[in-house]
Amino acid sequence: MKSHENGHHLTIEPMGRVNKLESATIEVAGLSHSYRGMQIFQDFSLRCDSNIVVLRGASGCGKTTLLKILSGNLQPDKAGVLPPSDVSCLVLQEDSLFPWLTGTECIAKITGIAPATFQNHPMYGLVASFIERKACRMSYGQRRLVELFRAIIFQPRYLYLDEPFNFLDEGNIGSVVPYFLDVTSKNTTLVLSNHHHDDNDIFKSANIFKFTAQFPTTALERIN
DSSP, rough: OEEEEEEEEEEEEESSOOOOTTTEEEEEEEEEEETTEEEEEEEEEEEEEESSSEEEOOTTTSSHHHHHHHTTTSHHHHHHHHBOOEEEEOOOOEEEEEEEBBBBHHHHHOOOOOOHHHSTTTTHHHTTTTSSSSSGOOOHHHHHHHHHHHHHOOSSSSEEEETTTTTTHHHHHHHHHHHHHHTTEEEEEEEEEEESOOHHOOOTTTTEEEEOOSSOOOOEEOOO
């Protein structure tokens, strides 16, 4: 069974991949992928030892493509080793809430978690003042907070976030980060893309990797 909501995708079944993580939190080997005749990844490999992984790079460098492949939303041309995509969650940059539903309805519909349950979550206080509005009546920042709250309470094994801090001010970023850290302490591996260079201060234990703008990409530069 798979559940799709525009850019937000929860995968609840294996994708027939080779599951070989051993001591690594994320391991990729032999990944090749092309798009419209351009080779994006070629025999690409990546190995991480932290449960928080940050992908840096300019727009168009392949960050989103990699997140889609890791989460099972995009089938690569070839892959030897990929993390399992079962019970994974991908939140893209694009707004993925149903505009005609309230925030509460959007969360319950996709996660299957009853409002009475997630209303007791510590992060609920960040969204309580607007979560009963229809998504079309929320600001971009409010919708982003609802999307992140939904992903956090789902507690997937792998949580992939594409530029999660878009539309959030510094205060809201600071308020959300502790919940990211909390969910990673509960067997969730967090992989996020970020074009800002403030992740060293936000996620001190993260593995940080940098994309270049040169294709095809075979490996990433580890910068910490």
